[in-house]
Amino acid sequence: MKTYQPLVSIIIPLYNRRRYIEECIDSIFAQTCQDFEVFVVDDGSTDGGAELCEEKYGGDARFHLVRQKNEGAWAARNHGIDLAHGRYVTFLDNDDFLGAQNGLQYMADLADQTQADVTASMGCYDLLDGDNHLHPRFDDPAHKEHPYVLSDTMEGRMAWYDQYASAAIWNKFFRRDFLERYHIRFPKTRYHEDCLFVIPCLFRAKTYVCTPFLYYVYRISHGSILRAPKTLDDMEEIVQTMPRILRSVDDFLGDMPYFKQHPASLRLVKERQLDELLKMPRQWGFYPTPTEHVDAMKDAVQEAFASIELSTKEMTLLLAYLFTRYNEDCAILEKESGSRE
Numbered sequence: 001m002k003t004y005q006p007l008v009s010i011i012i013p014l015y016n017r018r019r020y021i022e023e024c025i026d027s028i029f030a031q032t033c034q035d036f037e038v039f040v041v042d043d044g045s046t047d048g049g050a051e052l053c054e055e056k057y058g059g060d061a062r063f064h065l066v067r068q069k070n071e072g073a074w075a076a077r078n079h080g081i082d083l084a085h086g087r088y089v090t091f092l093d094n095d096d097f098l099g100a101q102n103g104l105q106y107m108a109d110l111a112d113q114t115q116a117d118v119t120a121s122m123g124c125y126d127l128l129d130g131d132n133h134l135h136p137r138f139d140d141p142a143h144k145e146h147p148y149v150l151s152d153t154m155e156g157r158m159a160w161y162d163q164y165a166s167a168a169i170w171n172k173f174f175r176r177d178f179l180e181r182y183h184i185r186f187p188k189t190r191y192h193e194d195c196l197f198v199i200p201c202l203f204r205a206k207t208y209v210c211t212p213f214l215y216y217v218y219r220i221s222h223g224s225i226l227r228a229p230k231t232l233d234d235m236e237e238i239v240q241t242m243p244r245i246l247r248s249v250d251d252f253l254g255d256m257p258y259f260k261q262h263p264a265s266l267r268l269v270k271e272r273q274l275d276e277l278l279k280m281p282r283q284w285g286f287y288p289t290p291t292e293h294v295d296a297m298k299d300a301v302q303e304a305f306a307s308i309e310l311s312t313k314e315m316t317l318l319l320a321y322l323f324t325r326y327n328e329d330c331a332i333l334e335k336e337s338g339s340r341e
Helices: 018-029 049-057 073-083 103-114 154-164 176-181 193-204 232-253 257-261 263-284 291-306 312-340
Strands: 008-014 036-043 063-068 088-091 118-121 123-128 134-138 172-175 208-211 216-220
Touching (some): 008 073, 073 193, 103 172
Parallel strands (some): 118 208
16 A cells, blocks of 8 residues: 655754644644644653644644753754655754745645755745844845756855755755665764754755745754753864764765765865864863963863774864864964054
8 A cells, every 4th residue: 555645854853842843733734735743753842842743733643752861963864864754854943944835835836846856945034032123135146036956066056055055954844755765864972963954965966956935944943953052062073073984984985986086075075074174162161261270171082082983084174174273363363463462
């Protein structure tokens, strides 16, 4: 017996967001497109959010509550992909929601029309937590008025990646059989897993379509993982994530003929990902660090490096990368110091 295939599978990892989850799911059921299935993957919540979902939406055959022990968003999203039946897969964070009621239909129609493996909305509406005003924001090059198809050459994809690539996964539709064909999944890491999912999609997709159409509302919440208070343990985890990034990029792209023939391009991808990761400690307030924290920071980084195994190649790349960034930071500080004199 053939399993019914909905148009789109929507995957929502849930962890202690009872406050927002109703608005999130209600925005799906309010869509003009009703041909969907929703997987809320509860990642060990303790605030009653999963029970609320079961009580309110459990009677709808399109809604599925899946429970797992607390492993992280990467595991929850992978769990959802494995269960999905839709022609397309898309992701929704548990404190965000869909602002445009025709959002699902528009994205699915565009994907159908272009036969795209990936269809990307190049922006979102920002909503500051506690504020009722949406803030339009575009991330696409030149604010194009119409959808456009990325170059199907690797050189063209590299050029676009180097300037405009968005790491967000929540504003994209992925053709499910494309994800299965290349077994694209989220790597096991707390930080940066979205980037490492999007990269193989960008370079593996036969057709990749971008649109300036906005439908997603991104809530800027102080309780999110990225904005929660950070400790030196978080800094250690960032350092430990670096070699995982290098290995994930190699796993995803290393066997592609283009990257075998152009190792400099593969290195550029790796360094771009390290750049994105290195921004996090600065955004948390670790940089520039107060003088009294220097020794603690040094110890944390040493412990992190001592806990991971690096090949000579990986260590060489990391040291070269960090040395370059160190010199750039010194130049910035020297310039700022000179301007104050």
